[in-house]
Amino acid sequence: MLELDAITAGYERGSPVVRDAHLTVAPGEAVGLLGPSGCGKSTLARVAALLHRPDAGTVTLDGRPVTGWRHRAPREQRTAIGVVFQQPRLSADPRLSLRDLIAEPLRATGRRGEAAATVSELSRTVGLGEDLLGRRPHEVSDGQLQRACLARALVLRPRWLVCDEMTAMLDASTTAALVAVVEEYRRERGAGLLTVGHDRVLLERWCDRTVRWEDVTTA
Amino acid sequence: MAELTRELAAEPAVWRSHGRTRRSTRTLRVRTSAVIVTAVVLAVLVVPPLAHLDQQAVDLSMKLRPPSPAHPFGTDDVGRDLLLRCVYGLRVSLLVGLVAALVATFIGTAVGAAAAAFGGWTDRVVMRIVDTFSSIPHLLLGIFIVAMFRPGVWPVIVSVALTHWLSTARIVRSEVLSLRSRPYIDAAVSGGASRWRVAVRHLLPGVLPQAGLAAVLMVPHAMWHESALSFLGLGLPTHQASLGNLVQSARSSLLAGDWWPTLFPGLLLIIPTLAIAGLAGSWRERINPRRRSELML
Known part of the structure; x- marks a missing residue:
C-alpha cells in the first residue's frame, strides 16, 4: 500500500499548497489523480515520491511509515518508487x-x-x-x-510508479507508446501506479480508478 | 493600388543581418588576445632558461640608455637590460596572478558550495561574512594582510587570494542553489544517489564552467593587485623584478624625462591582462550568450 494520510504540504511557511489530502494506492492498482493546473497535484506527487517533506500528515509505504524525505529516506524506500516528471x-x-x-x-x-x-x-x-x-x-x-x-x-x-504529467509535453502517438510501456511493466511486475494529470479522457482510459482533486483534499 | 504593389515590389523584402561586422570584430578580439597570451606565456617560459644573461647584471656605464638595437627596451638606472627585466617581471606577476586566482577560486567554490549545500543558518552566517568582507576595499584589506608578513611572493599571493574569493563564493552559491532545485536532482535522489554522488556527479560539473571562468577573469585582477602592492612598496622585495617593482623604481627617472623604464613595464602590465580578460570574455559569451560581454575586471 502507498497511503497518503492528511497531507499538508507547501513551499512557504503558513501558505500550504496542499491541504489535508488523502490518497491510497493498492499494490498493482493504477490511480489517476485529476486536477486543474496549479492546484497542487504535482506537490502531492512529490510527497508521494518521497521528494518533498510535507508540513503535516503521514505517508505509509508498504506498511512502514515514512519518517524521512529525500536523502533522509532510506535508499530502499526511495528506490521503491520510480518517478517520471513532466x-x-x-x-x-x-x-x-x-x-x-x-x-x-x-x-x-x-x-x-x-x-x-x-x-x-x-x-x-x-x-x-x-x-x-x-x-x-x-x-x-x-x-x-x-x-x-x-x-x-x-x-x-520499482514496486511503485509516480508519473507527474508524464505525457503533457508529448504528441498522441508517443503518449500511447509510453502508456503501453508503463502498463506492460505493471502487468509484468504488479507495480502500483499513481499518475497525475489534467487529461480526463486519458486518465480514465489508462487507470483503474480516477479521483478528482476536490475529492482528495476534502475527503 | 497598382502603385502600392509596385512600390512594395521595388522594396527588397529581405531581412539583412547587421551582425556580420560585429562578429568579425569579436573574432578579431579573440584572436588578438589569443596571440598575445600565447606570446607572453612562451616568452615567460622560454626566455629565462634560454637567455644566458643575468637580469641582475649591473653595468653603470650603460645606465639609462634609451631603446636601441642592443637593448630594445633601453636600460634602467643601474644599466640593467629592461627587456630582460620586464620578461622576468612578467613571469613573477603572471605566476602570482595565476596562483592567487586558483587559490581564490578554490576557496570561493568551497565556501559557496558549502553555504548552498548546508543552507539555513550556515548559509546566512557565511554569506553575511562574505558581505562584510566585500564591503572593505580589496586593496586596503590586501595591504593589511601583506603588512603582517615579511615581503615575498607568498604573502602577496595570500593577500590577493584572501581578498578575491568573495565574488566567486557568491557566484558558486547561487549557481548551486539554482541547480539544486532542478528536477534532474529529484530524479537522482529518487534513483538512490547519495548526497555525495549528487554533489560530485550532478552539481559540481554544473558549477565548474562558472568557477573556471571566474578563475580566468581573476588572473588580470590579481596581477594588477600584485603590481599595486609592489608599487606601494608592500609587495615583493625591491630587488626582485616584478612589473609593480619596475614601475615603482622607474618613478624617479620619469621625472628626469626618461620615459622608457615606465612605459614598457606599464604596457606589459596592461596589454597581457587585457588579452586574458578578452579571452575570458569570449568564454563567458559561450557559457552565457545572453549576457553582453564587456571587460568585467
Missing part, C-alpha cells in the same frame, strides 16, 4: 548521454555490473534505438528524452 528537458542532466542517464540509478546503487545489459534491454522496451543512446539530451526530441526518463524510472524495478 518536463524531460529539466529532468535529465544535460551532461549525461542517454545511456548514462538510464544507467545512473544502477551506478548510484552500486549495481554497475548489470548496467550495460539492463540499459540495452530497457531501451528496446521503451523504443529507443541503439544509435540514440550515445546522444545527449539536447540532441534528441522531447519524446525521445521522455522515453529515456521512463527507462530511468524503471531501471531499478
Whole structure:
C-alpha cells in the first residue's frame, strides 16, 4: 500500500499548497489523480515520491511509515518508487548521454555490473534505438528524452510508479507508446501506479480508478 | 493600388543581418588576445632558461640608455637590460596572478558550495561574512594582510587570494542553489544517489564552467593587485623584478624625462591582462550568450 494520510504540504511557511489530502494506492492498482493546473497535484506527487517533506500528515509505504524525505529516506524506500516528471528537458542532466542517464540509478546503487545489459534491454522496451543512446539530451526530441526518463524510472524495478504529467509535453502517438510501456511493466511486475494529470479522457482510459482533486483534499 | 504593389515590389523584402561586422570584430578580439597570451606565456617560459644573461647584471656605464638595437627596451638606472627585466617581471606577476586566482577560486567554490549545500543558518552566517568582507576595499584589506608578513611572493599571493574569493563564493552559491532545485536532482535522489554522488556527479560539473571562468577573469585582477602592492612598496622585495617593482623604481627617472623604464613595464602590465580578460570574455559569451560581454575586471 502507498497511503497518503492528511497531507499538508507547501513551499512557504503558513501558505500550504496542499491541504489535508488523502490518497491510497493498492499494490498493482493504477490511480489517476485529476486536477486543474496549479492546484497542487504535482506537490502531492512529490510527497508521494518521497521528494518533498510535507508540513503535516503521514505517508505509509508498504506498511512502514515514512519518517524521512529525500536523502533522509532510506535508499530502499526511495528506490521503491520510480518517478517520471513532466518536463524531460529539466529532468535529465544535460551532461549525461542517454545511456548514462538510464544507467545512473544502477551506478548510484552500486549495481554497475548489470548496467550495460539492463540499459540495452530497457531501451528496446521503451523504443529507443541503439544509435540514440550515445546522444545527449539536447540532441534528441522531447519524446525521445521522455522515453529515456521512463527507462530511468524503471531501471531499478520499482514496486511503485509516480508519473507527474508524464505525457503533457508529448504528441498522441508517443503518449500511447509510453502508456503501453508503463502498463506492460505493471502487468509484468504488479507495480502500483499513481499518475497525475489534467487529461480526463486519458486518465480514465489508462487507470483503474480516477479521483478528482476536490475529492482528495476534502475527503 | 497598382502603385502600392509596385512600390512594395521595388522594396527588397529581405531581412539583412547587421551582425556580420560585429562578429568579425569579436573574432578579431579573440584572436588578438589569443596571440598575445600565447606570446607572453612562451616568452615567460622560454626566455629565462634560454637567455644566458643575468637580469641582475649591473653595468653603470650603460645606465639609462634609451631603446636601441642592443637593448630594445633601453636600460634602467643601474644599466640593467629592461627587456630582460620586464620578461622576468612578467613571469613573477603572471605566476602570482595565476596562483592567487586558483587559490581564490578554490576557496570561493568551497565556501559557496558549502553555504548552498548546508543552507539555513550556515548559509546566512557565511554569506553575511562574505558581505562584510566585500564591503572593505580589496586593496586596503590586501595591504593589511601583506603588512603582517615579511615581503615575498607568498604573502602577496595570500593577500590577493584572501581578498578575491568573495565574488566567486557568491557566484558558486547561487549557481548551486539554482541547480539544486532542478528536477534532474529529484530524479537522482529518487534513483538512490547519495548526497555525495549528487554533489560530485550532478552539481559540481554544473558549477565548474562558472568557477573556471571566474578563475580566468581573476588572473588580470590579481596581477594588477600584485603590481599595486609592489608599487606601494608592500609587495615583493625591491630587488626582485616584478612589473609593480619596475614601475615603482622607474618613478624617479620619469621625472628626469626618461620615459622608457615606465612605459614598457606599464604596457606589459596592461596589454597581457587585457588579452586574458578578452579571452575570458569570449568564454563567458559561450557559457552565457545572453549576457553582453564587456571587460568585467
